[in-house]
Amino acid sequence: AQKITQTQPGMFVQEKEAVTLDCTYDTSDPSYGLFWYKQPSSGEMIFLIYQGSYDQQNATEGRYSLNFQKARKSANLVISASQLGDSAMYFCAMREGRNTGNQFYFGTGTSLTVIP
């Protein structure tokens, strides 16, 4: 089974609107971390936001927020007030266990295009 599933290969959003990128995960480990990364055409992986499995509050970082629904095993990324520079690939990732050196499992990504 896939550890991370991103069902939206491509998304479009109007500039200044909000957009939600879906991510579901699969793990039996009670301790895990969920991450979102942005990858522009240059290829670099830009860390956006993190949610720990024991965190009570949804994570927020500026215009990014993570809608964490533990029972549904979903960790959707919400980008508010989209900007043209937000056009990129977005990857959801998970790290299982408490060891911060454990590997990351990545989803297949969502290509976001912001329309002026």
Next chain:
Amino acid sequence: GAVVSQHPSRVICKSGTSVKIECRSLDFQATTMFWYRQFPKQSLMLMATSNEGSKATYEQGVEKDKFLINHASLTLSTLTVTSAHPEDSSFYICSARDPVLTVGSKTQYFGPGTRLLVL
């Protein structure tokens, strides 16, 4: 914040030659580094986990003799693609772990990647 560099950023080589890619942690000591491969419009695929001073752990299906990984110091890991062929053309990304940080969120830092094209 912590920075990881990769060199070269792009490389074109002839089929049959070997190519070495360096991954350096610039302001922290990385006991663990990871090497990923990414094909166009696809996700990152973990190739191997590199631990300083020990042999790398390769993922299933990754040829150890083809992709040589050396992590000889706490700030440098190298990936050597031996006898490269056109099908090895890809985007290679490394990430490094800072063992000092205890907060789980940002303890893996990604390099900018290396685009390899084998002719």
